[in-house]
Amino acid sequence: MSARERIRAVADRGYCRRRWIDRALPQPGSPPTERAEAIYVACGLAVFQSDLAAATDLVEEGRILDTGESDPMVHAFVAAADGWAALAGGDLDRARTYLEDAVDTFGKNHALSEWVSALVILGWTYQSSGQTSRARVNYEQALSITESHGESMHRSYALWSMGIVVWLEGDRDRAAHHLEQGLQLVRLSDDPLMPSAILQAMAWVSDDREPRRAAVMMGAADALYLAVDRASILFPNVLVYGEQSERNLRRELGARAFEAAYREGRSLDFEAAIAFALGERSNKRTAAARAPTDLTKREHQVAELVAEGLTNKAIAARLVLSRRTVDGHVAHVLTKLGFTSRAQIAAWVVEQEHASGTTADL
Known part of the structure; x- marks a missing residue:
């Protein structure tokens, strides 16, 4: 496998750790274009992991390669890396200048993958400065290119970006449509970063x-991030949206209901999380449809204490029962309700309380 093939293999796993990409980097003395491409990919991964110092060092190395007589692709890769690092550092004017240059050069040289990637990053640069209409133009171009070539990975990134920008412009229905399309595309991927x-x-x-x-999806997204050692969110400026959304959900649901739904989302595996978000039906009854009469009085009591976050040992002490007896009750609750986790029990209890109108806003 050539150095370029190695770097591409690593790049395709966009959530990989920095040390993997460092091992794949071609050594000094390799062809300039190959080295520039590796620097570009490594810079992107450094940005993803909030390592701005490493990204800056890589850009400086790339500038040495970018001479007036070099392959135009060397210039494009270095310009894209420079723009990406500038975006991460908050220098939006610099980011726009270099990314526009990279977009133009990648397009002229028919480097489709790099062209689309640069278009999306340029879109985020405009979006970060409040120019949503210009961002949307970039995303639309990226979507047009990927659709015409049957490409899916970069298309999912563009759909995610487009979904957010049209949401910011107030079109929630269109935003949801784009995001659902993106989720469908990444379903068969082994990369949890984009689905999350x-x-x-x-x-x-x-x-x-x-x-x-929404709270369940938020929990599921965070669980997927944990699966990649808490890789940073793709663009830091979106953090404010998540923080505001969580405040809204806590206010709307109440603390206990939010935490229960969030824990349910955290308990979902990759496929279950995507199925939930896409509204796909399960052969099993939903949690809301499982009647409390499925449980005995004691099992219902144990379920309520599980929802309070008590361990089996703590439940045993509260109810003056043996630990083994409580273990059995919890196992019966899981079996009768068709659940696999305590978080699902907690969410079910909260749903039952909502249905009966007894949920307190904590």
Whole structure:
């Protein structure tokens, strides 16, 4: 496998750790274009992991390669890396200058993957400065290119970006449509970074319409981020949206209901989280449809204490029962309700309380 093939293999796993990319970097003395491409990919990963110092060092190395007589692609890769690092550092004017240059050069040289990637990053640069209409133009161009070539990975990034920008412009229905399309595309991917970003955005879009569903998706998104060692969110300026959405959900649902829904989302695996977000039906009854009469009085009591966050040992002490007896009750509750986690029990209890009108806003 060539150095370029190695770097591409690593780049395709966009959530990889920096040390992996460092091992794949071609050594000094390699062809300039190959080295520039590796620097560009490594810079992007450094930005993803909030390592701005490393990104800056890589850009400086790239500038040495970018001579007036070099391959135009060397210049494009270095300009894209420079723009990406500038965006991460908050220098939006510099980011726009270099990214526009990279977009133009990649396009002229028919480097489709790099062209689309640069278009999306340039869109985020405009979006970060409040120019949503110019951002949308970039995303539309990226979507047009990927659709005409049947490409899916970069298309999912563009759909995620487009979903957020049209949401910011007030079109929630269109935003939800773009995000659902993106989630469908990444379904077969083994990269949890993009699905988690899309799930998070779907939570923001639906927080005032379907607050409980939004809280579950927020929990599922965070669980996927944990699966990649808490890789940083793709663009730091979106953090404010998540923080505002969580405040909205806590206010709308109440602390206890929010935490229960969030824990339910955290308990979902990759496929279950995507199925939930896409509203796909399960062969099992939903949690809301499972009647409390499925449980004995004691099992219902144990379920309520599980929802309070008590361990089996603490429940045993509260009810003056043996630990083994409580273990059995919890196992029966899980079996009868068709659940696999305590978080699902907690969410079910809160739903039952909502249904009976007894939920307190804590």
